[in-house]
Structures are given as C-alpha cells and as structure tokens.
Amino acid sequence: MQLRVALRTGLKNLVEHHVPSADLAAELLLMYLLNRERAFLYTHPDLDLSDEEVHSYFQLIAERASGRPTQYITGHQEFWGLDFEVNPAVLIPRPETEHVVETVLELISEQRLARNGSYRIVDVGTGSGCIALALASELPQASLFATDISAAALEVAARNAARLGMDKRVEFIEGDLLAPVLNPEFLGRFDFVVSNPPYVARAELEYVQREVRDFEPRIAWGDLAQGEEIYGRLFPQALQVLKPGGHAVVEIGYNKKEAVLRLLNEGWTETQVRPDLAGIPRVVTARKNG
Ligand SMILES: C[S@@+](CC[C@H](N)C(=O)[O-])C[C@H]1O[C@@H](n2cnc3c(N)ncnc32)[C@H](O)[C@@H]1O
Known part of the structure; x- marks a missing residue:
C-alpha cells in the first residue's frame, strides 16, 4: 500500500x-x-x-x-523544546504548563537577577519532570528538587533527567507535596516553589476527554471534591520552605482563579495572575513577605 x-x-x-x-x-x-x-x-x-x-x-x-493518547503510544512528548519520555504513570505535559516555566524566568528578569544565579527551586508533583527539567535547562546554576507522591512517576522523571543529561541537576524525592523538604536543612532556603498540582474536581473529571479520563493517571488529577484542596495545603508549606521574598508559581485550572487567590492571604504579597495564550487565567504567583 x-x-x-x-x-x-x-x-x-x-x-x-x-x-x-x-x-x-x-x-x-x-x-x-x-x-x-x-x-x-x-x-x-x-x-x-x-x-x-x-x-x-x-x-x-x-x-x-x-482513545489511547498518541503520546502514550509513541512514548514521547515535547515540552519547552525538550523531548520527554511519557507513559501512563505520568501526565502528558501540556503546552499551557510552559507558562509556569516562562513565569519563573520572567520573575527572575523582572527582579533584574541573573539567569546564572544559584537559585534553589522545588517542583511539587513533578510527573514526567517537565517543569523541573525545563527550568534546569534555562538556569545553569540552579539546584532543582522535584517531589511526587507517585514512585512510578518519579522513575519516568529520573529517566528523563538522565536522557536529557541533567541527572546531576535535579534531585527527585518521593513524598506528599513539600514534606520531603520540610526539614531544618531546607526551611527558608528556596527561591521558588513551582507546581502544576492536581486541580480538577472529581465531578468535573466525568466531563473531560476520554483520553484524559480513561488513560491518564488518576493520581495526576487527584481525587478532589473541589479541585483547590492541594493549593490549600501547598501554600502554608511553601511559606515554610521559601526565603523571605521567594515566590510560589502555580498553574491553576480555568475556573480556579478566585478560589486560589482566596488561599493566598497572610504571609503573601504581590499576588499576580497570568493568562495563557487563550487568555485563560493560568498561572498564579505570590511573593513571600519579607
Ligand atoms: C497535574 S500532574 C502534573 C505533572 C507535571 N508537573 C506536569 O506539569 O506535567 C500532578 C502531579 O502531582 C502528583 N501528585 C498528586 N498528589 C500529590 C501529592 N499529594 N504530593 C506530591 N505529588 C502529588 C501526581 O502524581 C502528578 O504527577
């Protein structure tokens, strides 16, 4: 043929x-x-x-x-110009998540800081490792940490780090949100906490494409009644690990702006919402007081 x-x-x-x-x-x-x-x-x-x-x-x-997504068949997805291995243990990296990476780079340049500063950054819920590895590729002196509750996801992330030649740049740690770095060695030591956490409510999941509903890992979407619960746990932990003046940079769902902003009260300043290319509120940033 x-x-x-x-x-x-x-x-x-x-x-x-x-x-x-x-x-x-x-x-x-x-x-x-x-x-x-x-x-x-x-x-x-x-x-x-x-x-x-x-x-x-x-x-x-x-x-x-x-219904099986093309990326799970080919085993690949591009993110930030880098080739990532993906399998059903990890969420397929989405183009809109690149705005998280972009926002960190913008915050650095807005503060007139250098790209080659020794930033310490932690990516929460790293999945394939896409955000952490994209940041590592842009910030040559940064130390990256990446957590995930899924050991299977971390195996994929570690393979991606090795394939991209950045296994010495990112430390992958299994655990709940920031728990792996909530210890005296790291408290008040991070410049950025970044995350694309689970944010889709259980009821909303029934309405997403079958590719997402039936093939992507449920743990990537969480099993959330409202959708914003993870932010409610993440922000107080982020205040503990960030330096004064450090930033939280998180992706949000299209309908989560108000709920997420309500969670950024005491301890935070300079809260901003950045849209994606479709004009949908997509990335929330906040600076720790001090
Ligand atoms: C929406 S996916 C994002 C994955 C990746 N960062 C990306 O942008 O493609 C959320 C990730 O968070 C992880 N996760 C879910 N609950 C978690 C928790 N309590 N602590 C740490 N990671 C969690 C999931 O395993 C999944 O890899």
Missing part, C-alpha cells in the same frame, strides 16, 4: 472514532512507525509500505481510535 493511501485510510478511521486532531495523530503514528520526520511523509507519498508496516500502522491507528 502506498504511504499516502495508508495515511488517508488511517485518518478516516480516526475521524470515524471522533479522535481529536485526527490528522496530526495519523501523521505522528506513521512518523513513529517509520522513524521519519513529517517532511518525509510529504516528499514520499508514493512510497510502497511493506505488508508488515501497513499492518503495524493500522494496529497503532486502532489503539489511538480506542
């Missing part, structure tokens, strides 16, 4: 199964199978695929049509 025919047939199948961004998925799966860049698909439309390749491609298409 010619490449173009396989691609067209794969796409048709995905569309029939209501797969979002079906054209992109059809291409990505063929690129993955052939181990080729997108340009190859469009410069070799007449290429004859072997029977084995055709069979394998339609197997991948069937898997995607069943």
